[in-house]
Amino acid sequence: MKRHTGQDRSVTQNWKPATQAVRGGTMRSEWGETSEAIFLTSGYAYDCAGDAAARFAGEQTGMTYSRLQNPTTEMLEHRIALLEGAEACRTMASGMAAMTAALLCQLQTGDHLVGGRAAFGSCRWLTDTLLPKFGIETTVVDARDPQQFVDAVRPNTKVFFFETPANPTMDVVDLRAVCGIARERGITTVVDNAFATPALQRPMDYGADVVAYSATKMMDGQGRVLAGAVCGTEDFVTNTLLPFTRNTGPTLSAFNAWVVLKGLETLDLRIKRQSENALKVGRFLEGRVPRVNFPGLPSHVQHELAMSQMAMAGPIFSLQLDGGRSQAHGLLDALTLIDISNNIGDSRSLMTHPSSTTHSGVAEDKRIEMGVTEGMLRLNVGLEDPEDLIADLDQALRAVGL
């Protein structure tokens, strides 16, 4: 492998994000390929037994086994770390593998975690079900209000865990305030940045310690593979995260890493165009449905906060109908272009009914408390022409009497 300049952090960190997204992390084999190679190999051969021993002892650089290292995933890790402004990154098999690893690697029985109550369904399962099962206490708060984090802190609080904007209510968390509260108390913040990605928001710029991703969403961006990533300091990744992941194995496949590498090359272009399209679609919907939850629109109560920490509002938002599940399902069933699908971040427009899909595993009282009502729909606005999307929504709204 030739160490391309893309692997030299002293060079790559001075590049602008668009350059980092295309060239960051690149390594080249003896063939000089321009596009990154996919190394579908589980193991690596050594020139002699002494080399194998030296590599296992950490005295020689190089790869030993693809649960631990792989050239393709390493290229992706370098690229994500650069874009995030993080010292280090490790990729994972999915977003949930990333969230689970980011939390379990640093928590133990007797610790306490404070989580945002508006969250992706499986993230709520981690705070509500998995962590308590191992004697890790958890408290969920309305993360829009930084004071609630202050009030929830106990002597054993180790981690704040939240997403912003949150899936699917679009609650926005004041990153500077909440990360500041954590810093003062020696608490680690773990931010799920799947909705914004580093192209729109870099939580570490506001004091976040760990940023975790579902790279399945905007980073792949074309609905192809599952992937995740955890970013942090070199010390956190090497001494806290790696002992957990090397031995438990939530490893990203080299093939999926390659797909996400290709996705990152166009992330900036896609997320900007999709954000613009989402604003057009959101403005149309505002006049037609009782409520649109979109931090990109001035009508959102946290619009100014969102725009102070995000470059653009992103492609995802939710809306509220008054007619409950039957009207929401009716609207979905009347769509002819936009797909009924619970994925997000895709270049295709997708719409889902969270309370009967992504959040059906969250207990009803908790769902209602976080604002996921029966009349809520979530929309991922893709790269199609927004006029076609608006026409599809217009006819579907009319079909349900709106």
Ligand SMILES: *Cc1c(COP(=O)(O)O)cnc(C)c1O
């Ligand atoms: C999708 C999603 C996840 C889970 O990611 P997977 O790649 O599906 O495992 C976690 N958090 C948020 C905010 C998500 O949208």
